[in-house]
C-alpha cells in the first residue's frame with residue numbers, strides 16, 4: 001500500500017483527483033469504479049475544473065458505481081445516481097450510456113445484482129476503484145459481519161451507517177434501510193484501488209483497515225490482500241497511522 005497523508009480535505013481531494021486523472025490520461029478508455037459521499041466530492045470538483053480547462057476528457061471512460069439506496073429513484077436528491085449526475089457526470093463529457101449506478105428501484109434485486117456483476121466481469125473488471133470508508137470500516141455498503149460477501153447484493157444498513165447518513169436526509173426515518181452494494185469480489189477484482197478518508201471519525205476505520213486483523217468485522221481490512229492500493233487521508237483521519245509507525249509517502 002502507498003499511503004499519502006495530506007494536510008486537509010482540500011489537499012486530500014487534490015491528491016485523489018491527480019491519481020484519477022493520471023489513470024484517465026494513461027488509459028483514456030479506462031473503467032472507473034466510482035464512489036459517493038462527502039469524501040470524493042472535492043476530488044470530483046477538481047476533475048470537473050480540469051475538464052473545463054481542457055486538460056481532461058472522459059469521452060471514452062466507462063464507470064460503474066459502488067452502491068445505491070434501495071427505494072430511491074434516480075431523481076431523488078439523495079440517490080447516488082443523482083449525486084453522480086450533479087457532482088460529476090453533468091459537468092464532463094462522459095457518455096451517459098457508459099455510466100452505471102445500481103438501480104435502487106429494481107423489481108428483481110437478485111437478477112439485477114447478477115447482471116451488475118456480469119457487466120463488471122464483461123469489462124474485465126474495474127481499472128481504478130475509488131473507495132470511501134464508513135466509520136465502522138464499511139466499503140461501498142459492505143457492512144461489518146461474520147463473512148465477506150463476494151457478489152453484488154442487497155444489504156441491510158447498519159444502525160451506525162443510518163446514523164452517519166441521517167445528516168443528508170430531513171429526518172433519520174427518511175434514511176433508506178437497505179442498499180444495493182457491489183461486493184468484495186468486484187472491489188478486489190479492480191486492478192488498482194484508491195481508498196480515501198477525511199476527518200477524525202474515520203481514524204479508527206483507517207487504522208483497522210491498514211494495520212488491523214483482516215476480518216469481515218472491518219470490511220476495509222481485506223484491502224491488505226490487494227496488490228495495488230493507494231490510501232489518501234487527511235491528517236486527522238491518518239493520525240493513528242502515524243502513531244502506529246506506518247511508513248507514508250512523501
Ligand code: GLP
Pocket residue numbers: 035036037038039040066067131132133134135139140141161165
Ligand atoms: C457511505 C457510502 C460509502 C461511503 C461511506 C463514507 O454510506 N455507501 O460508499 O464511502 O459511507 O461516506 P462519507 O464519504 O460521506 O463519509
